[in-house]
Amino acid sequence: MKPPKIHFRIVTDNNCPLYNEGDLLSLSAKTLTCPENKETCLILVREMTKLLFELLDRSPEEEASTKVYSCSGCSGLIKFQRIPDELARQDDPVSPEQPLDPEGEALLTEISDFPIICAVPDVELANVIRCFRKEQLPANFTFINKGRQGIYLYLILSGDIVVSDNALAIAHLGRGDICGEMSYLGGDVAGADVKTVTKSEVLSITGDAFSQLLDRIPELQLFMAKILVQRLAKSNASHFNVFDACMSGWIREMPPAELFQVFHMHQKTGVLSLDLPLGVAKVSFREGCVINAQYRDMTSQEAIFAMLKEREGRYTFTSGLSPEEMKAAEIGDFMMLLMEGIKRVDESAEEGK
């Protein structure tokens, strides 16, 4: 689930400006974790990167337990020794003995109804709370970018947040929801953009801190597995819907005006669904004639005119209509509708100049 780590204990500190004897350093294929609240030394990063390939496949037992590594030094120098995972775990920043400060207590009360918090045993709650940091995010701010490596997972405190792929909304998240977990658990880059719609407040937690929580709280592992399964089931269901459709594609490749003409010219009977950034639009065709249209709170011709302005999203066409729609009247002459709609698009483009 998470990348393996190699842990080192600093055994000698000779005037090192950053670290002290006893400090723990943890190295994975992608990160170097330094002791909490201490900066990361770039000289050490360079040397650890060299060591990484040498050590990743070796267990601490395979190495001579006395082997001591040194940094190349600056004004000071440290020496460090590899230690087993069990010893490193004892240095967790999460320590059940420490009580929460008043701010932490207030946060715990604020989120006590969140599903993730309900899943955590009482004895671990303080440890979980201590790992979070509150962040205020402005509206329309993308805080997870598709294709980029994420460092944080987020728990949403307030605000509306949208998960999207190619400007197409996949899911809406709100208070109590988690995001950023897929790339972290899958050891991959973010699979979607995550953006605030309104001003929002989130709790962020670093992947490393979350990893430590997962190590010590099996209930949290189960909770995260459930979230992944639910999100996968939802995504499978939408894929199956696309398979059921007989035609689908991107609107940027074929804008609504062209799509409407295709179904009109080929005298198609069925429903064209447009998954647009602001919501789903539907147009029903019976033998190429438009007999129904809906988009947001608009219907009929008004909905068609609004759809013609859209340039991003996905479409699917599914053959067949309900018995009621098979009998419904046309909403207007197709060519007149199209001409009027295109004229309106041109006019609003002119006004926008």
Ligand SMILES: Nc1ncnc2c1ncn2[C@@H]1O[C@@H]2COP(=O)(O)O[C@H]2[C@H]1O
């Ligand atoms: N179908 C979905 N439902 C809810 N959230 C999702 C869905 N797909 C992706 N996400 C979230 O969007 C995030 C993008 O970054 P990650 O892949 O790290 O983690 C992802 C999830 O947190």
